[in-house]
Amino acid sequence: MEKMMDRCGLFGMFDNNGFHTSHLIYYGLFSMQHRGMEAAGICVNDNQGNFSYVKDEGLVTEVFDEMKLEKLQGHAGIGHILRYDGSDARENAQPIVIRYTSGHMAVALNGGLTNIEEIRHDLELKGSVFQTMEAAEVISVLISRARNNYPTIEEAIASIMPMLKGGYAMLVMTPRKVIGVRDPQGIRPLVLGREDHSWFLSSETCAFDELNVDYVRDIQPGEIVVINAEGPHSIQGMPAQPIRACIYEYIYYSHPASVFGGQEVYKARYNMGCHLAKEAPADADAVVWVPDSGLAAAAGYADTLGIPMVDAFVKNKYYGNNLVKPEGILFDRKIHMKLSVIKSQVKDKNIVVVDDSMVRGTTAQTLVELLRHAGAKSVHLRIASATISHPCYYGASMPEEKKLIFHEQGVDAVCKMTGADSLAFLSSEGMVAACPDAAGGFCMACFNGDYPTK
Template sequence: MFSDKLKEECGVFGVYNNDEFDTARMTYYGIFALQHRGQESAGIAVNNQGTILYRKEMGMVSEVFDDVVLDSLKGHSAIGHVRYSTCGDSLRENAQPLVVKYTKGHMAIAHNGNLTNAEKLREELEAQGTIFQTTTDSEVIAALLSKERIKVNAIEDALKEVMKIIKGAYSLLVLTPHKLIAARDPLGIRPLCIGKKEDSFFVSSESAAFDGLGISFVRDVEPGEIVVIDHNGLRSIQTNTEKKSALCAFEFVYFARPDSVMEGLEVYEARFKAGRILAQEHPIEADVVVGVPDSGLAAAQGYSVEAGIPIVGGFMKNRYTGRTFIQPSQELRELGVNMKLNPIRSQIEGKRVVMIDDSIVRGTTSRRIVQLLKDAGALEVHVRISSPPVKYSCYYGVDTAERKHLVANYMSIQEIGDMIGADSLGYISEDGLLESVKGNFNFCTACFSGDYPVK
């Protein structure tokens, strides 16, 4: 299925509840707030006095859960997951949380990311007699945990050993009959943070999931950190991290909600600053600035402020259509773009337009959006992109195309501009993007540079 966007990864949310409020519903609202990170499947697993109850299914959070289902999921701790398949097929059995039984009991696992050595580990485990029920690398983690748990006294000790074996990107939640455990890969490629409400603790892919629930943000989980939450509270185990951190830069460009805070930086602030830098690097004479909803809007506001060109609401977005990439033919995909975005003619007609978007992957959707603006009467459409050209595939939990399908891999910027029908095209530089997220954290920019932090 071809599309012009990188696919969302996954979202995880966990609760260790010492209060009386409804654990399953808190988890429901948590993953509902993370719906943008995955729309293929959703699931919740709850610890009910030592028994793990769960429900997972293909579909959106609101489609998978209703009051009857949530009322059946009683317990004091829970983990939830929304999924877009970056590893493993789009099938019900690959939905998470993954619930497994083994010699020491049972556990549930929710995982965001990709292991770069999953295939090799799966082959080794199968040779030793392990039988797999899914095609996800999350089950590889579960199998390794089960194997290591037999040798040690506590699940967190087993996880320490597993983290020495697995390579790649992961934010991981493990629910057992007695504990909620969170872990982040040694480079911190995928995000994970901790929240607290009264005596209860929460873990989430993004801080925005805390805000509507009255949960106070505590801190980010550190790269390589294992966080153990049980009846005694929260404690931290720091594993060895040999390299610099490498949070995915696309969290700030596209994936995360603008109201989330990661590593001390608000996502909206980073996107706004990227727009200002984009205006400095690629100025143009124009009448209006238009942002492509939703992730292009903050950068468009920054561009407008820096360039002194008024921003207008150029598109009406229909939020009730499916994502364009799930359509079965190119004709239907293009029709999906028309149904999802409709230009507001009064703001466009007879004007020179600067169109701000977050990325171009294959170019097909960008070409269609440019054409929509010109059909609405735009005299000129100058496209500005708030990320550098995407030239390399990601192997850390983002579903990019094969490199041969990435338009920036085989076309110059001028050729891409001509292909999408733009009057001019400019991308933010890699230095400009890094300036927009400047702080005390290092970032993975492998999809732009080809410099992969994990082999």
């Protein structure tokens, strides 16, 4: 649907068991394809310190095949999937691989830095030349320059962390180490896993579930976890600050089976639906969920009010990146190629539609039109998050502030624009209450403008 999208997902491993490294990273990335669909890449380190990599525009299954994976042989590797809103996803695909005085290094980044252009400009004045627009390349240059002044790569990484303002999780690979780094407020997720004597790093626990990897723990805010042949050890790159985990991970970004900060994502979404039902009940004959991330919230809403939940929207599973994008007068009709309605489920019924969030409002307008065309008597919109009125600077690709529907308009005006009979949102307090198991606080800047960093 019409969403903000997290820019990427990370998966890395240090293999001490003789596993096929590239295949496991491939499946790890595939399990998190929802985090980015524009480009994918894998870099593998052989036992001699040589790096080989494949990265390109497209889905994981489009970028890699058996022949490419077989060529990526080694005991360690890192992978990346990209959500990119620029003009050339191929050029900006990660991991970024460089060769410097201490050998090869690969860097993959999930998140956003608010001062990256300042850092890039300063490095350019000092003679650095960049091939991409990715912050990961800038960070790789910072690390390589710092490495000359420190005995270990992790100390070099720790020395540059105070320069990085924003929310991020990062993987760094050298000839003998795979390193995971998380920002000091824990805005972006990163988790550690283990299978036998091998160790894994991932943006989400759902990748561990699908690969039978045991979840060990979350990487802590400001922590640097270094994995080598002896296993992992940790240093504190920066003092940990109060946790400000991105609450949109629970609302939309993460897979429902993932656990982030001790809180299961599906349960958080279900709870949001329950709280929404208490705050904004609707007199309706059926609850309709919006594929795919609206399911859990709709279930919570329906269960709390005792209203039947029905499958009314059918998503076209073949709708994807390769579809020719409509232009001009056809543009407003493109959503119809993504969703259709089962008329018997809504005809002559009062319907309440539950979705996870609203950014521009255009999708909600189309949902209402589709349901009315299918014969619904009334359509009530319920959104299982607060109104989004501020841009995200920590790794979400979203419209500029003036294009956010609630930047200048109120709920009543937006309700009229969508054509719904009523419109209501979950409160900020309800979002927080829906995540009782989460360890720490949340970044809710896109909802309330309270940014964790300057």
